[in-house]
Structures are given as C-alpha cells and as structure tokens.
Amino acid sequence: MPRKSPVEDEVVAAVARLLRRGLPVTPATADAALLDLRGIVARAADPADEASRTAALDGTLRGLLARFPDTRYASAARALFGLPPAEPGQNLTVRRNVAAEQAGHESHHFRKRVEPKLIEKIAWELLADAERFTRSALIAPRLAPAVGRQPIQADPFAWEVAEHExxxxxxxxxxxxxxxxxxxxxxxxxxxxxxxxxxxxxxxxxxxxxxxxxxxxxxxxxxxxxxxxxxxxxxxxxxxxxxxxxxxxxxxxxxxxxxxxxxxxxxxxxxxxxxxxxxxxxxxxxxxxxxxxxxxxxxxxx
Structure with missing residues (x-):
C-alpha cells in the first residue's frame, strides 16, 4: 500500500477522533483537519463560521455513510458512527458491537481489523470529495438573507452584472x-x-x-x-x-x-x-x- 501523505494521516486521525462521540458532529468534536477541507468549506452557508462548517461536515458525513461504497460494510459503518441500525446516545463500545454484528464479525476482530479500514475509507472519501471541489471551476453561489430591496442602477455595467447573476x-x-x-x-x-x-x-x-x-x-x-x-x-x-x-x-x-x-x-x-x-x-x-x-x-x- 502506498505511504499516506501527512494530510491523509491527519484526516484519518481526525475521523478516528470523531468516532469517539459519533454523529451528530458538534463544535466540541469537530477537528480543524476536517472543517478546513474544501468540500466542507464550499458547503458551509458561512465558511468563516465554525458552527456553519460543523453543520456542513455533519451533513457531508451522513451523505457519505448513506452511500458508503462497500455494500458489505455499509450498515456496519453507519452503526459505528451512531446512525441506524445503532441508536442515538449509544457509547462507542455498544456501537462497535452493533457494527460487528452487522458485519458478521466477532467484536474484537472487528475493532482490530475492520474498524481501522472503515475509518481510512471514510477519510479517503472525504479527501476525494475535497479534491472534486478543488478541481471544480464553479461552485454554487451562497445566498444570504436580504436586508432590504436592492434596486439595480440604470447603468450598462450594473445591467451586465445583474444579467450574469x-x-x-x-x-x-x-x-x-x-x-x-x-x-x-x-x-x-x-x-x-x-x-x-x-x-x-x-x-x-x-x-x-x-x-x-x-x-x-x-x-x-x-x-x-x-x-x-x-x-x-x-x-x-x-x-x-x-x-x-x-x-x-x-x-x-x-x-x-x-x-x-x-x-x-x-x-x-x-x-x-x-x-x-x-x-x-x-x-x-x-x-x-x-x-x-x-x-x-x-x-x-x-
């Protein structure tokens, strides 16, 4: 297996730390290595606001787990992070047991052999998502509440800008x-x-x-x-x-x-x-x- 880059190592470690509490992601459990990923920043309603990026990270992870590419371990990965078939509020030990059962493995084997690979897979999916946003020339414009009417001046430049938007x-x-x-x-x-x-x-x-x-x-x-x-x-x-x-x-x-x-x-x-x-x-x-x-x-x- 090729040697992981420092960035990949950092993201893998951040996903592992996030696993301790599972979903939902909170400001207390969110790691800067994840919050600063391009895909997370791009999805945040306010990229400068940590709470907004935390919400974007939570939504991205839920979507990733819903479409987990390895069908054999999809249910196990979701349970590991506290999504059904796990239940809200379950600690990591209970979630691991549920995940091991879903994967058809003994709990000790699952924790030692399977869980690290699932964490790496999720980290790599997040990195791939960030890469796709980095390569994209256009990102959907963010919308903010209008504080009042914004009339367009009777000017050719203003008309051009408005038409572009x-x-x-x-x-x-x-x-x-x-x-x-x-x-x-x-x-x-x-x-x-x-x-x-x-x-x-x-x-x-x-x-x-x-x-x-x-x-x-x-x-x-x-x-x-x-x-x-x-x-x-x-x-x-x-x-x-x-x-x-x-x-x-x-x-x-x-x-x-x-x-x-x-x-x-x-x-x-x-x-x-x-x-x-x-x-x-x-x-x-x-x-x-x-x-x-x-x-x-x-x-x-x-």
Whole structure:
C-alpha cells in the first residue's frame, strides 16, 4: 500500500477522533483537519463560521455513510458512527458491537481489523470529495438573507452584472433540479418500487437533466467561454446518468431548450425509442437493482 501523505494521516486521525462521540458532529468534536477541507468549506452557508462548517461536515458525513461504497460494510459503518441500525446516545463500545454484528464479525476482530479500514475509507472519501471541489471551476453561489430591496442602477455595467447573476442562478437552479430527480430515481430503484413509477421518474430526470445541459451551454457560451469546465462538466455535477452518445445528449437538449415543459419534452421525443431505451434501461440495468432487468417495453419517453 502506498505511504499516506501527512494530510491523509491527519484526516484519518481526525475521523478516528470523531468516532469517539459519533454523529451528530458538534463544535466540541469537530477537528480543524476536517472543517478546513474544501468540500466542507464550499458547503458551509458561512465558511468563516465554525458552527456553519460543523453543520456542513455533519451533513457531508451522513451523505457519505448513506452511500458508503462497500455494500458489505455499509450498515456496519453507519452503526459505528451512531446512525441506524445503532441508536442515538449509544457509547462507542455498544456501537462497535452493533457494527460487528452487522458485519458478521466477532467484536474484537472487528475493532482490530475492520474498524481501522472503515475509518481510512471514510477519510479517503472525504479527501476525494475535497479534491472534486478543488478541481471544480464553479461552485454554487451562497445566498444570504436580504436586508432590504436592492434596486439595480440604470447603468450598462450594473445591467451586465445583474444579467450574469440571473443566468448563474438559472444554471444552478437547473442543475439542482436535475440532481433532485436523479436522486429520486435511485431512491425508487433502491426501494424496488413499481417499474412504471421508476420509468416516469427517470423520464422526469431526463427532462431536468436536458434543461440543465441547455442552461449550461447558454451560460458558458455567454459568460464563460474561457472557462476550463465545459457545459457537460457542469451538468455532470447533478449526478450519475446513463451513458449517452454525443448525438443522443444533443437530441435530449434540443427537446428541452426554451423552457419546454415536461409534456413538450416528451412530445418532442415521442418517436425516439432508442434514445428512451438508452436512458431508462441505463438506470434499470445498474448493479444496485439486479432484479430489475430491462426489457424492450416502455422504450418511449413518456
């Protein structure tokens, strides 16, 4: 195994210290090595406020544990940090016992052999998250309560600035709307929901994703032609999507341009059975839902 860097060692040690009390993270248990990670700072409503970064760290850890990549030890990792199947208020010894049971190991073996690896995995996931934020050219703008009306001066420069903020807000609104629907699809698949419910939600996700891509193209063309990130890299922030060819991605985008409604989007793609299959079957064929095998029905976007 490659030697860890000092930063990695520091983050691993910080996660281990956090484990003593588990979640929720509090200012007393939060470590600067974690609070200063780029992904945590970027998510904080007020990056300069330690309490705000503490809340961001707590939310990030909960999301990480909810999507823990090792399915065998996912429940054990959650229990170790005080999330279900553990119960609130349980001390570390009790949580370790619950985690060991979930992992199918004897408690001593779990604490000595498995727990350190889970801590390292969580630390590396936090570092990878920070790296993704470091590489991202754009971060969603933070909002603060308005203390009063802020009229725009009748000046070309002021109009340009306002238009840029308007387009940036539209871009992130579309990206977050797409993310919400992509998460909804994954949640329904995980719940083994009715196939038609999954398909309808997947189509809504396609519409939202295509609208986000259209906004990303519009924004980068007008305001960020020299930006390192392309429109596709920006819309990728919404989350995982089935693999599409460039032509298929363009066709979806065309159907969503101009603020098209879901009904208009579906009507524009009514005869695109192959495209519909590529999108919907891409979700149903994922390993997270092996019992959902795609068939050749419902290939249309509807």
């Amino acid at each position: 308007e387009q940036l807000s539209r871009l992130w609104s579309a990206i977050y709307a797409a993310r919400a629907e992509l998460l909804a699809v994954e949640r329904l698949i995980s719940l083994q929901a009715d196939r038609m419910d999954i398909l309808r939600t997947a189509v809504t996700a396609a519409w939202r994703w295509a609208a986000a891509r259209a906004e990303a193209i519009s924004y980068t063309t007008a305001f960020a032609s020299d930006l390192e990130s392309s429109a596709d890299e920006l819309v990728a922030l919404a989350g995982w999507t089935p693999a599409l060819t460039a032509a298929q991605a363009s066709r979806l985008t065309e159907a969503a341009v101009g603020g098209a409604s879901r009904e208009q989007f579906v009507a524009a793609l009514h005869d695109e059975t192959g495209l519909g299959n590529a999108w919907t079957h891409g979700f149903l064929a994922r390993p997270t839902s092996p019992e959902n095998t795609p068939d050749e029905q419902n290939g249309q976007l509807s």
